[in-house]
Amino acid sequence: MQTSEESGQPLVFFDLETTGLGQSCEIVQLAAVSGGHSLNLYVVPRCRMQRGAAKVTGFRVRRQRLYLHRQLVPTNSLREVLVSFIAFLHMLGRPLVIGHNIRRFDCPVLARALDELDLRAEFESSVSGCVDTLPLAREMLKDHGLQSFRQENLVRELLGVNYKAHDALEDVRALQALYSVLQPTPELICRHKFTLDTMENKAAAKPKGPCRLPEQRPLWEHFRQTVKVTESKAEDHDGELHGLLM
Template sequence: MVQLAAVSGGHSLNLYLIPRGQMQRGASKVTGFRVRRQRLYLHRQPVFTNTLREALVSFIAFLQMFEHPLVVGHNIRRFDCPVLARALEELDLRAEFEAAVSGYVDTLPLAREMLKERGLKSFRQENLVRELLGVNYKAHDALEDVRALQALYSVLQPTSELICRHLFTLDTMKDKPAAQSKEPKGQRPLRENFRQTVKIKGSKEDKATQENM
């Protein structure tokens, strides 16, 4: 992970980390990130970095500003959440993190279900933003990604029932999505938290070439 960004309304979080592994040349070319002598550069300019623990503790503090929000991201079930779960486990922060949120929603399958009649060829976030909002944005920058996702989510306006069908946790993210239309038993307050969402994006050093189709 090289960048962690989150946004909710007018609040935002944007942190940089020195990746543990060697950055792929293709990823560096697309994202503009490079590591030289243990310093991180973005488009040849040095940026301040945090340790993984510092970044996750800051992320938890950001989430705690809200009342158990939903964590929303595009294609996070396959990529971002597994990386996040491993990092939280490694640093013994998972319980504290999960106590701060209500659950997770992946906007990739959500958009596929909501827009299945539109005949879209691609459900990549950049394409959805262009098709629904009529704008292009600076993709592969995590902060710009979450800002664009927030605008996209506002346009999609999924119902509570639809959100429930796509709701998952770090424990269930590897399971096949359940076709349920009711709120999970014992989680009645979730409906109140659907209005509070935190959009996240973690830029992984080798993720720049992955397709969100």
């Protein structure tokens, strides 16, 4: 499990790939990682993939099947993906959810999907809050002369490596490594902390009190019982459930 060294706060790094960048875009891939635990699930979207998004991510939908770089991938319903994500968070003991540019994009998309399926309350009770590493990095690295605070650029500048961006699982793995290098203080984390209810405010919500360590609750069995994988029976599928817990 990934934790903040100073506070023992459990951390989950999270990212979405979507059908586009508009307000009506839908989730295609949801990935999360915490230490050695990871979740990587796919959804066949109801709306069409925008051409620009398909070009960047490599996703295509054909006959209600999802392909990534021309390879068929196993998919779940949106409800199964969200319930699985919530169970993953429960398993880790109400962690802090961390992502890059999630306040302006990923979290609003996630909130809309949670509201549609009446799952927002379950999500909110499963986390201690969210932190966007984009404004966090801007504050921490404001005197470093960086030309861009995009995640790919930060990983290249601070870790000296390039990675496969625009794949949600690769993005969260890279962000986890980046966060370990940044090592923000608990005070800085609290200053940038927000919830789905406060994310629309321009300034991060001020914590009402000191950050408290959430209760740890190992719920592996609950997680396994919750997740239901709908794997395609297409002949060219290799049969590996790589979209589930890795």
